[in-house]
Amino acid sequence: MIELRGVTKSVPSGTGTLTILHPLDLIIRHGTVAAVTGPSGSGKSTLLGLVAGLDAPTAGTILIDGIDITSLGEDALAGLRGTRIGFVFQFFHLLPSLTAYENVLVPMEIAGARDGATRASALLAEVGLTDRSHHYPSQLSGGEQQRVAIARALANDPPLLLADEPTGNLDTATGHTIIELLLNINRSRNTTLVLVTHDPELAARADISIALRDGRVVETRTVSRKPADDVAAADVEAKEGVG
Numbered sequence: 001m002i003e004l005r006g007v008t009k010s011v012p013s014g015t016g017t018l019t020i021l022h023p024l025d026l027i028i029r030h031g032t033v034a035a036v037t038g039p040s041g042s043g044k045s046t047l048l049g050l051v052a053g054l055d056a057p058t059a060g061t062i063l064i065d066g067i068d069i070t071s072l073g074e075d076a077l078a079g080l081r082g083t084r085i086g087f088v089f090q091f092f093h094l095l096p097s098l099t100a101y102e103n104v105l106v107p108m109e110i111a112g113a114r115d116g117a118t119r120a121s122a123l124l125a126e127v128g129l130t131d132r133s134h135h136y137p138s139q140l141s142g143g144e145q146q147r148v149a150i151a152r153a154l155a156n157d158p159p160l161l162l163a164d165e166p167t168g169n170l171d172t173a174t175g176h177t178i179i180e181l182l183l184n185i186n187r188s189r190n191t192t193l194v195l196v197t198h199d200p201e202l203a204a205r206a207d208i209s210i211a212l213r214d215g216r217v218v219e220t221r222t223v224s225r226k227p228a229d230d231v232a233a234a235d236v237e238a239k240e241g242v243g
């Protein structure tokens with residue numbers, strides 16, 4: 001479960017302070033698909049970066065499965081990111097000098113996994129890229145590169161997958177296949193999926209959608225597509241704080 005309590009983000013700007021995220025409370029339960037929507041500059045990437053522990057909030061607390069990541073040191077945070085959080089970027093961010101297989105292997109080697117070689121092959125098979133394992137990123141299409149990036153994000157079987165506009169650099173048809181892949185991963189692995197998207201159709205298919213505007217949540221929507229036992233797992237509480 002992801003829980004944000006009174007999370008804000010401000011940065012110094014000229015003579016004053018620019019508030020990127022106003023106080024935000026949010027709960028995303030395990031196994032949920034959450035879509036974050038909103039116009040460019042509304043704070044979507046900032047929110048995702050905070051949840052990933054890539055950036056620290058100015059105020060507030062972020063708990064991931066009960067762990068207060070805002071109180072962790074850099075090493076503990078890096079460890080958590082390496083094993084419990086997968087991140088998929090708009091521009092793939094694969095290492096260009098490594099093959100697809102090697103890109104997927106890297107996070108497992110960092111985490112000291114013993115069965116990395118077997119798992120890397122299995123993950124590439126899971127994203128449908130067995131026959132491209134030994135290609136370099138420059139030899140792969142955008143959609144294939146994003147598949148590799150997804151396999152890499154799953155390397156240590158994280159309970160949480162974050163994706164920032166994962167189809168933003170792909171044509172519509174390829175984008176759809178990537179979305180189906182991500183939704184399948186949520187279903188088959190019960191991975192919590194938080195994704196930033198401009199696609200209203202996708203936002204409608206998510207269990208919850210969170211719309212941001214100028215750093216504030218302007219709308220949340222919850223859909224209970226899960227079995228009755230799991231309805232509680234698909235809810236969200238989002239409200240604006242004071243300020």
Ligand code: ADP
Pocket residue numbers: 011018020038039040041042043044045046047
């Ligand atoms: P989105 O992903 O919704 O397009 P971002 O989270 O990237 O929005 O950014 C939200 C706003 O905060 C934008 O106006 C952006 O310019 C600003 N911003 C983001 N990061 C910084 C930063 N480190 N310093 C100054 N302004 C920033």
Ligand code: MG
Pocket residue numbers: 044045046164
């Ligand atoms: Mg963004």
